[in-house]
Amino acid sequence: MTNPELEARNAALRGQVDSMLANLEQQTAQLKQAQAEAMSKVGRASSPDGLVEVTVNAGGIVTGVTFAPAAFDRSTPEKLGQSVVATIQQAALNARAQADAVLTPFTEGLPDLPDFFPGMPSIKDLIPTPPPIVPPAPQARQNDDEPPESFMDRRGSQW
Template sequence: MLDDDQLATRNAELRGTLDNLMRELKDRTDGLRDAQAAIAAMSGVASSPDGNVVVTVDSTGVLDKLELGPRAFERVTPEQLSQTITQVARRAAQSVREQVNAHMAPLTSEEGVLDLPDIVPGAPSIKDIFKVEQRDEPAPPPPPSDEDFGSSVLRKEARPVQRAVSTDEDEDFGGNSIMGKGNRW
C-alpha cells in the first residue's frame, strides 16, 4: 500500500502527464485549424502531354476547371478525349492529395507524442483524430458501346421536331393580351 507521500508524488506525476497531453492536444488542434485554412486554398492542376486538356481541382479533388485547347478535338474520338480528360483529372486529384498529405504530415507524426492509451489502457487514441485517410480510386467502368444498347444511342438520321402550337391567342387572359395593357395594371 502506498503512503500519503507516495500517493501525492504519483498524483503529481499523473497530473503532469495529463497536462502535457492536454497541451499537445491543444497545439495539434491549433495546427489542424491552421492546416485546414491552408488546405482549403490548395488546388491540383494537371495537363495532357500535348497540353490540349488542362484540369484544375479544388482541395477535395472536385473538378474546378476544365480547359480544352483548340486542337483537343482533332484526330481523337469522343471516347479517347473522355479517357484523356478522366486521366488528367485523376492526376490533378492525386496532386492535391499529395499536397494535403504533405501539409498534414507534421500533425500526423507520432514521434515522441504521448497518447491517452499510454496513460489509461484501453482509452481511444488522440492520434487517430488527426489521421488523413488515403483512398484508392477505382478504375472507371468502360464507356457503354452501341452493343450495350442494341443500337446507337444517337439518331442515325435527323427527325423534324414537332411543336404544339396553340391557335387560341391569349387564352389565359380572356382574349386580352397582357402585352397590350401598358400602364393600366
C-alpha cells in the same frame, strides 16, 4: 491544517496540467491551421498531348477544365473523353498529395489500435488508398501519314 509538502505537490501538478492544456490548445490551433491549408490546396494536370488541362480542389472536385483550341481537330470524342478522365485523376492525385504533405506532421507516429490492443484491426487499413492511374492504351491510326480525322468533319453525317 495544511501540509506544506502536499501543497507543493498540488502546485506542481497544477503547473503540469496547465502546461499540458496550453500545449493542447497550441496543437489544436496548429492542426486547425494545417487542415485549412490542406483544404485550400489545388491540383492541376495537363494531358500528355497538351489538349486538356484540369484543376481540382483538395476534395477532388473538378473546378476547371480547359481544352486547347486544336483539341477538337486533333482528337476524337472518345479519345478526348479518355484524356479528360485521366487528366482529372492526375489532378486529383496532385491535390491529394499536397494536402497529405501538409497533414503528415500531425499524423506521423500516431499510435494505432493494435499498439494498445494486440490483435485489433488497424485503423490505417480502413482508409482506402486510391487506385493507380492507368492511362488508356493509345489506339493506332489507320495511316500515320495523315492527321486524325476530326469528329467535327463528320458532324453533318452523324446528325
